[in-house]
Amino acid sequence: MNLFADLRSAVVDALGRMTVEGLLPPGLDLAAVAVEPPRDAAHGDMATNAAMVLAKPAGKPPREIADALARALMEDPRIEGADVAGPGFLNLRLAPALWQGVVRQVLAAGTDYGRSDIGAGAKVNVEFVSANPTGPMHVGHTRGAVVGDALANLLAFAGWNVTREYYINDGGAQVDVLARSAYERYREAHGLEPEIREGLYPGDYLIPVGEALKAKYGPTLLDKGEQHWLAEVRDFATAMMMQEIRSDLALLGVEMDVYSSEKALYGTGEIEAAIEELRAAGLIYEGVLEPPKGKTPEDWEPREQTLFRSTAHGDDVDRPVKKSDGSWTYFAPDIAYHYTKVKRGFDQLIDIFGADHGGYVKRMKAAVSALSGGRVPLDIKLIQLVKLFKGGEPFKMSKRAGTFVTLRDVVEQAGADVTRFIMLTRKNDVALDFDFDKVLEQSKDNPVFYVQYANARVNSVLRKAAEAGIAVDDAVLLAADHRALSHPAELALLKKVAEWPRLVEIAARNNEPHRVAFYLYELASDFHGFWNRGNDEASLRFVQEDAAASQAKIALAKSVSVVICAGLAILGVTPVEEMR
RNA sequence: GCACCCGUAGCUCAGCUGGAUAGAGUGUCGCCCUCCGAAGGCGAAGGUCGCAGGUUCGAAUCCUGCCGGGUGCGCCA
Numbered sequence: 001m002n003l004f005a006d007l008r009s010a011v012v013d014a015l016g017r018m019t020v021e022g023l024l025p026p027g028l029d030l031a032a033v034a035v036e037p038p039r040d041a042a043h044g045d046m047a048t049n050a051a052m053v054l055a056k057p058a059g060k061p062p063r064e065i066a067d068a069l070a071r072a073l074m075e076d077p078r079i080e081g082a083d084v085a086g087p088g089f090l091n092l093r094l095a096p097a098l099w100q101g102v103v104r105q106v107l108a109a110g111t112d113y114g115r116s117d118i119g120a121g122a123k124v125n126v127e128f129v130s131a132n133p134t135g136p137m138h139v140g141h142t143r144g145a146v147v148g149d150a151l152a153n154l155l156a157f158a159g160w161n162v163t164r165e166y167y168i169n170d171g172g173a174q175v176d177v178l179a180r181s182a183y184e185r186y187r188e189a190h191g192l193e194p195e196i197r198e199g200l201y202p203g204d205y206l207i208p209v210g211e212a213l214k215a216k217y218g219p220t221l222l223d224k225g226e227q228h229w230l231a232e233v234r235d236f237a238t239a240m241m242m243q244e245i246r247s248d249l250a251l252l253g254v255e256m257d258v259y260s261s262e263k264a265l266y267g268t269g270e271i272e273a274a275i276e277e278l279r280a281a282g283l284i285y286e287g288v289l290e291p292p293k294g295k296t297p298e299d300w301e302p303r304e305q306t307l308f309r310s311t312a313h314g315d316d317v318d319r320p321v322k323k324s325d326g327s328w329t330y331f332a333p334d335i336a337y338h339y340t341k342v343k344r345g346f347d348q349l350i351d352i353f354g355a356d357h358g359g360y361v362k363r364m365k366a367a368v369s370a371l372s373g374g375r376v377p378l379d380i381k382l383i384q385l386v387k388l389f390k391g392g393e394p395f396k397m398s399k400r401a402g403t404f405v406t407l408r409d410v411v412e413q414a415g416a417d418v419t420r421f422i423m424l425t426r427k428n429d430v431a432l433d434f435d436f437d438k439v440l441e442q443s444k445d446n447p448v449f450y451v452q453y454a455n456a457r458v459n460s461v462l463r464k465a466a467e468a469g470i471a472v473d474d475a476v477l478l479a480a481d482h483r484a485l486s487h488p489a490e491l492a493l494l495k496k497v498a499e500w501p502r503l504v505e506i507a508a509r510n511n512e513p514h515r516v517a518f519y520l521y522e523l524a525s526d527f528h529g530f531w532n533r534g535n536d537e538a539s540l541r542f543v544q545e546d547a548a549a550s551q552a553k554i555a556l557a558k559s560v561s562v563v564i565c566a567g568l569a570i571l572g573v574t575p576v577e578e579m580r
Numbered sequence: 581g582c583a584c585c586c587g588u589a590g591c592u593c594a595g596c597u598g599g600a601u602a603g604a605g606u607g608u609c610g611c612c613c614u615c616c617g618a619a620g621g622c623g624a625a626g627g628u629c630g631c632a633g634g635u636u637c638g639a640a641u642c643c644u645g646c647c648g649g650g651u652g653c654g655c656c657a
Contacts, residue, residue, distance in 0.1 A: 294581025359652035
């Protein structure tokens with residue numbers, strides 16, 4: 001399925017034969033041996049660094065190894081040429097049949113082409129969004145939601161057993177603030193003047209919550225002390241906010257497998273159990289932290305607190321798990337929450353955080369390392385901010401009254417597909433510009449359009465061919481004689497298609513879904529370039545007089561479309577068959 | 581002060597966890613439609629990969645130290 005992996009096996013086998021023949025010493029570590037597509041096509045179809053990597057351990061000059069390896073590989077019928085180049089690269093030219101065979105692989109597998117088992121069914125938990133349930137989701141959350149969801153898709157495609165999870169921060173002080181804010185809107189619903197004091201959430205989005213509270217409780221909560229209504233209003237408002245968040249996520253096409261509640265950790269012994277686990281490992285102690293150097297807070301005074309010895313697991317300073325009044329810090333439930341993930345048997349954890357949470361990376365990793373005995377790796381992806389523009393000008397959002405650009409605003413203006421794709425056109429840790437005008441532009445400036453257009457062109461070809469009376473159903477294209485695809489331009493396009501399975505593996509291994517978006521752009525670009533060559537060379541057009549010739553070429557076009565669709569599916573973007 | 585992220589073409593960014601002459605887009609300039617969708621394509625020009633060392637066959641990539649920008653730093657989550 002993955003030509004590059006196949007060829008690497010061929011190289012490894014050849015090295016094995018060389019070892020048997022005494023050309024190489026036994027017991028060499030072949031991990032560093034790579035088979036990659038060379039950057040420059042003039043260097044052949046694939047290149048291996050085997051000779052250079054093995055030169056030192058084998059105690060032989062690289063060129064000598066490369067020459068021997070070349071001879072060994074030439075026995076493989078798939079390999080037509082093996083040239084030693086540069087410091088000891090071995091450039092391989094493959095039989096065209098190998099590339100032509102890719103068409104059959106793609107068409108037979110459909111959008112499963114590129115599916116991999118490198119994940120080996122390992123259980124991975126992807127925690128993302130986890131926005132506080134105190135208001136609607138804004139643009140910043142949108143990017144995290146898209147990255148997390150696409151990453152989950154990608155890992156599933158590459159053979160992981162994926163759980164998408166949302167951690168609801170419903171246990172801290174901020175949900176009390178929500179409750180008080182909602183209570184004022186409840187009073188407002190009764191015709192009273194709301195008192196939105198400093199520190200409360202002023203947003204209009206709480207007005208419906210006030211109305212709903214009125215509908216449920218009538219006037220019974222009015223003129224009563226907080227102790228009489230806080231818990232109920234808090235639960236009510238939190239539930240409504242989560243409802244809104246779920247519907248926002250649905251709007252984006254994101255569906256979580258699990259919602260975990262912070263509040264549910266309190267009073268159930270979960271937090272205590274996690275801390276006890278750490279204590280048993282000797283990682284909990286009572287102590288006094290040093291003030292941060294160079295920036296001592298005004299009101300700093302030394303206090304004894306319960307501390308987690310996170311420095312034993314790579315952190316810079318130990319972290320408090322209890323406040324000086326004996327209550328838990330926010331970090332304690334976070335520890336407990338991650339402990340539940342470890343206990344649920346995940347082999348691998350991924351957290352998607354906003355970049356402003358960069359300071360918590362080391363301590364979370366330390367906690368997971370301590371709680372899993374170093375068995376469960378935690379990868380944390382920080383999502384940089386999204387800068388909004390409109391027509392090239394910064395999109396001003398009003399600071400007053402808590403209004404901001406919400407996820408809903410963005411999706412309603414740009415559409416879920418466009419939003420998702422654009423959010424993946426940057427690596428997670430660099431800032432992203434999102435221009436409301438540009439992302440809707442139907443031109444090559446817009447990568448979403450550009451990729452969709454390539455797919456639309458393929459479908460246009462299929463329609464044209466059908467009009468000309470050429471059968472283009474899947475079975476016919478699969479059975480076509482793909483050996484006819486011998487023009488260098490056709491082979492070049494095929495090579496790009498053949499890269500897809502490898503790209504999937506690289507992207508998945510690095511937890512980097514943006515690579516898929518970049519690859520699709522490149523594939524689309526290659527396709528558009530190929531398309532235009534048909535202007536000059538009629539023999540390169542997909543639709544030909546001869547039906548059999550057409551079918552082979554259309555099979556190529558179709559395989560491009562299949563890969564685009566497979567890639568878009570990972571990004572969570574719907575492919576379009578026609579632009580309008 | 582410390583930690584983390586970023587620094588690559590005028591601008592916006594990729595760069596396959598060390599590979600060959602560092603790539604796209606955009607902008608600038610010049611081209612290509614009696615031709616499957618020009619909603620596209622081709623070409624030119626544009627670089628001390630922030631700086632300085634180090635590791636090795638080989639560094640944009642790994643290590644160290646600086647410079648610049650961002651984020652964060654006990655009783656907020």
